[in-house]
Amino acid sequence: EVQLVESGGGLVQPGGSLRLSCAASGFTFSVYSMNWVRQAPGKGLEWVSYIYSGGSTIYYADSVKGRFTISRDNAKNSLYLQMNSLRAEDTAVYYCAREGALSVWGQGTMVTVSS
Amino acid sequence: DIQMTQSPSSLSASVGDRVTITCRASQGIRNDLAWYQQKPGKAPKRLIYAASSLQSGVPSRFSGGGSGTEFTLTITSLQPEDFATYYCLQYNSYTWAFGQGTKVEIK
Numbered sequence: 001e002v003q004l005v006e007s008g009g010g011l012v013q014p015g016g017s018l019r020l021s022c023a024a025s026g027f028t029f030s031v032y033s034m035n036w037v038r039q040a041p042g043k044g045l046e047w048v049s050y051i052y053s054g055g056s057t058i059y060y061a062d063s064v065k066g067r068f069t070i071s072r073d074n075a076k077n078s079l080y081l082q083m084n085s086l087r088a089e090d091t092a093v094y095y096c097a098r099e100g101a102l103s104v105w106g107q108g109t110m111v112t113v114s115s
Numbered sequence: 116d117i118q119m120t121q122s123p124s125s126l127s128a129s130v131g132d133r134v135t136i137t138c139r140a141s142q143g144i145r146n147d148l149a150w151y152q153q154k155p156g157k158a159p160k161r162l163i164y165a166a167s168s169l170q171s172g173v174p175s176r177f178s179g180g181g182s183g184t185e186f187t188l189t190i191t192s193l194q195p196e197d198f199a200t201y202y203c204l205q206y207n208s209y210t211w212a213f214g215q216g217t218k219v220e221i222k
Contacts, residue, residue, distance in 0.1 A: 047211035105158040
């Protein structure tokens with residue numbers, strides 16, 4: 001079964017850092033590009049970041065550029081999102097999703113930025 | 116960056132109704148468009164990709180159309196389990212963009 005499982009969310013103070021992980025199983029992770037997408041409480045979906053299968057090409061939304069870093073470890077079938085300088089407006093459920101057309105999604109992990 | 120304008124933002128419909136949701140891209144995106152269904156507390160589920168290709172396992176009452184800048188999602192004969200929020204997504208450019216969402220409610 002194709003599966004994505006996010007972890008690492010939690011409560012963090014403004015200005016703090018958090019690292020999200022996404023564990024992939026049931027498919028050949030190394031040949032697929034991956035994305036992070038977030039959804040603030042009661043709001044719509046917002047694309048956050050993309051990484052090519054080999055990690056050579058990376059894109060970010062303007063709202064997180066310079067603060068978030070996407071990475072992957074194909075040997076561990078894992079995707080990561082390092083989030084620094086967190087703000088209240090980063091509060092959201094964060095999803096990882098497979099490939100450019102977001103064919104498969106994880107269940108999400110909640111990140112709350114609050115003092 | 117490419118912007119997606121989705122309409123309507125919400126609609127009320129009855130079981131058995133035909134429903135159409137529209138997404139307009141700020142510039143041409145060929146057919147690099149997908150549609151998602153999201154129910155409360157759940158992750159989005161892809162229904163359509165490449166503008167008109169039905170995702171495996173998705174009922175045939177869902178269909179997508181369009182190309183370039185104008186796209187539609189049509190649900191023929193709305194079922195009780197179809198009441199949800201729907202989003203379009205363009206994946207043509209290096210910054211992906213979702214539509215604002217359409218909440219389909221029971222009349």
